[in-house]
Amino acid sequence: MSDSAFGDRAVHIRIDGKRFGDTAVLGSIALDVASGRTVAITGPSGIGKSTLLRIVSGLDHDFEGEVRAPARISPVFQEPTLLPWLTALDNLTVVTGAGTEEAERVMQTVGLENKQAHYPHQLSLGQQRRLSLARAFVSNPELLVMDEPFASLDEQKADEIMALTRRLIEDSGVTAILVTHALAEARALGAETFHLSGQPATLTKGIV
Numbered sequence: 660m661s662d663s664a665f666g667d668r669a670v671h672i673r674i675d676g677k678r679f680g681d682t683a684v685l686g687s688i689a690l691d692v693a694s695g696r697t698v699a700i701t702g703p704s705g706i707g708k709s710t711l712l713r714i715v716s717g718l719d720h721d722f723e724g725e726v727r728a729p730a731r732i733s734p735v736f737q738e739p740t741l742l743p744w745l746t747a748l749d750n751l752t753v754v755t756g757a758g759t760e761e762a763e764r765v766m767q768t769v770g771l772e773n774k775q776a777h778y779p780h781q782l783s784l785g786q787q788r789r790l791s792l793a794r795a796f797v798s799n800p801e802l803l804v805m806d807e808p809f810a811s812l813d814e815q816k817a818d819e820i821m822a823l824t825r826r827l828i829e830d831s832g833v834t835a836i837l838v839t840h841a842l843a844e845a846r847a848l849g850a851e852t853f854h855l856s857g858q859p860a861t862l863t864k865g866i867v
């Protein structure tokens with residue numbers, strides 16, 4: 660990948676406001692994420708974290724302001740969104756268009772090389788999370804957006820998946836934005852951390 664393509668992975672967020680009807684959810688928010696950096700956004704339930712992530716991902720255009728993000732975005736959500744009627748390997752290739760060889764390589768990276776023919780219901784929750792991560796990376800994304808991806812895992816599994824996520828992020832050079840309640844998750848990814856608070860919500864750098 661050329662340097663100029665790598666430079667295009669930066670994210671530029673300038674939101675002046677986001678409302679749902681009469682409710683102003685987001686206020687003025689400015690954030691730049693340089694190529695290859697990982698940023699975490701923490702904040703209490705209902706403050707607007709997922710709303711902000713949907714805007715950054717291009718899923719919500721109904722806001723005041725401007726967002727520039729790379730074209731190839733991979734989302735990772737709290738619940739694994741695997742297709743139950745496809746094998747693990749087909750979950751990596753059919754939706755993403757990735758080739759079998761690439762899918763096999765990524766399955767090996769996440770330690771699922773023996774599970775290619777398994778269906779999602781034949782995998783443990785931790786293995787489903789790892790498969791979801793593999794799917795996020797198999798399409799060689801420029802930006803990874805993660806919305807509470809480590810929730811509802813026991814501590815040991817969460818630690819394992821967080822370490823794996825960090826390794827995949829570092830090896831791929833992807834730019835990453837993590838939204839979470841948990842500061843420990845931001846730390847585990849070595850992320851620069853921002854806090855969302857207030858109504859309408861604004862962003863403060865560092866830990867509050």
Ligand SMILES: Nc1ncnc2c1ncn2[C@@H]1O[C@H](COP(=O)(O)OP(=O)(O)OP(=O)(O)O)[C@@H](O)[C@H]1O
Nearest residue numbers: 679680684702703704705706707708709710711840
């Ligand atoms: N489609 C919608 N229509 C109306 N209000 C919405 C919509 N989506 C979100 N909201 C409201 O916007 C606010 C922020 O919601 P959001 O899902 O962004 O919060 P969050 O910080 O991600 O919370 P959590 O940590 O619980 O996931 C909430 O008050 C929510 O009720």
Ligand SMILES: [Mg+2]
Nearest residue numbers: 708709710806
């Ligand atoms: Mg949310």
